[in-house]
Amino acid sequence: MASPIHQRLREDVLASVFAPDEPLTEAKLTERYGASRTPVREALQRLEQDGLVERRGKAVVVRTHSAEEIIDIYESRIILEQAAAAKAAVKATALDHQLLQALLLKMQQLDPSDGRALAETNRAFHSQLWHATHSPSLIGLLERLDQQVRRYTLTTLTYPGRWPVVLADYAELLAAIGDGDPERAGTIAARHMSDALTIRLKMYAEDPRTL
Amino acid sequence: MASPIHQRLREDVLASVFAPDEPLTEAKLTERYGASRTPVREALQRLEQDGLVERRGKAVVVRTHSAEEIIDIYESRIILEQAAAAKAAVKATALDHQLLQALLLKMQQLDPSDGRALAETNRAFHSQLWHATHSPSLIGLLERLDQQVRRYTLTTLTYPGRWPVVLADYAELLAAIGDGDPERAGTIAARHMSDALTIRLKMYAEDPRTL
DNA sequence: CGGCATACTTATGTATACAATCGTGTACAG
DNA sequence: CTGTACACGATTGTATACATAAGTATGCCG
Structure with a gap:
């Protein structure tokens, strides 16, 4: 179930590695984790469903809470x-x-x-x-x-x-x-x-x- | 967020279109919904996280509850x-x-x-x-x-x-x-x-x- | 005859090429 | 100077080809 890059990305999000407004582009994450877009996309989707990131327009950003x-x-x-x-x-x-x-x-x-x-x-x-x-x-x-x-x-x-x-x-x-x-x-x-x-x-x- | 095939697949699962032991192979769903494997995989992943389907070994099947x-x-x-x-x-x-x-x-x-x-x-x-x-x-x-x-x-x-x-x-x-x-x-x-x-x-x- | 190893088939995991869309910047008109 | 329209660039959505691994059947050996 939990792919390695999903875990790593989640940890990075929880550790506030990314700024709240920083767009998590697939290209950037692809490079960061050394995987292709497919697993990166899957990880992003999971995090979105977990409520850790959200789509703002087209881009995906870390979700903040009021x-x-x-x-x-x-x-x-x-x-x-x-x-x-x-x-x-x-x-x-x-x-x-x-x-x-x-x-x-x-x-x-x-x-x-x-x-x-x-x-x-x-x-x-x-x-x-x-x-x-x-x-x-x-x-x-x-x-x-x-x-x-x-x-x-x-x-x-x-x-x-x-x-x-x-x-x-x-x-x-x-x-x-x-x-x-x-x-x-x-x-x-x-x-x-x-x-x-x-x-x-x-x-x-x-x-x-x-x- | 919710892609059309994700919705359709979910409805089919909820409507018990698939038997509890029937493997939901990507190829089958690809043909059923007329999309390629990528969106089908994404839909399956979402349903898995929602607890509607589960991985049994390699295959994905409708999840049943005791x-x-x-x-x-x-x-x-x-x-x-x-x-x-x-x-x-x-x-x-x-x-x-x-x-x-x-x-x-x-x-x-x-x-x-x-x-x-x-x-x-x-x-x-x-x-x-x-x-x-x-x-x-x-x-x-x-x-x-x-x-x-x-x-x-x-x-x-x-x-x-x-x-x-x-x-x-x-x-x-x-x-x-x-x-x-x-x-x-x-x-x-x-x-x-x-x-x-x-x-x-x-x-x-x-x-x-x-x- | 039964069990195990091995090869093969089939499905999934990954990478990449291509298409479509959204956002942005610029230029032109009012 | 401002608003709008158009075009371009960047990024995501989709399709497909390739790699890998799991499951299965078959054949051989005990």
Whole structure:
């Protein structure tokens, strides 16, 4: 399914290699990745369907999201994360729980100033949680949403005082999942994501460029 | 975005023109739609990403879902429909509300035995409701889920006694949306979708082929 | 008679040539 | 000076030829 150039192009887009208004001409990408137009076109099409790029007139450009769009995506994600946490509380296996515990432990030992590591491990934790639902459709929907905003690397994790709260939330969440309490797990997850949105909005208010 | 052959192929897949095990070779589709392999390949790729077809070994075949997968998708949809109804109660404009009312009226005047018309109008109602949220992400997620199971035309709408309940549910839902009551709207939508799942499971228990 | 290796057929993956279209710049007219 | 029309250039859309790999049938060996 995933061709090598599709992956490379996606990573480059997510890493903001291309400017928001820079046209991703097939010729340019052809040269960059050393492949012919056919696989390049296929990769572009996939990214378009994933919502990572869009056609502007004839050209394809990296897709940007307005503050409203990001809020909208966030709100949908709150819904889905709540549902996922609740379902994980019911469906998670002992292995799922142990893997999540291991990730949490790892996060507790990270350097809180290393934003990159924080974001990376945090993503892994979420992904693991999604998989603990054993619900392919939920996983698919959440991955889709996540990917659309992944380019906005400015996470809320480095916001002053946020990281310890995140760790506490996760510990609490795992406890609820361990107890098989879907309602509590869902509530915690919803509050957690809702807080993240609040912080993001605060960050945006302080400096709109951080969007 | 949507090329003509992509649309045609999708419609054919949704209309079960191809057998579940029939390999959709590019040559065959090339001949069927009178285009060359390039656009055919692009269409196949899109349908694959939409979850309508899948690669089995080298060949591409229509994707089928097990009972478990359909239940899983349904459960995710319950979540999203509840969220959408709640959000519509907050965001719907007067025009949205009128359009929904008009659709409901149309449904009330339909012949309850015309399963095809029921399914079609019902889908239109849902779609209109989604759009009343004015949330692109929610709309996108719901459309995605819907498309994945649209091929299983056996809707619950023709189940004995179901249709009047559906109409009553929708009337109640519109009242809640008109009152701007997100909680009530969400509850009604969730119950409605949950009932649909229950009926579907009952139908499946009575005759597993109806899946 | 059965299993495995090998050659062949067929379908997909890739590259490239050709066609069509869109955007742009320029020139001319008002 | 501005607006419009036309022509040219660049880029994407389509078709096809070629390369590669997967699946299959056949024949030989155990």
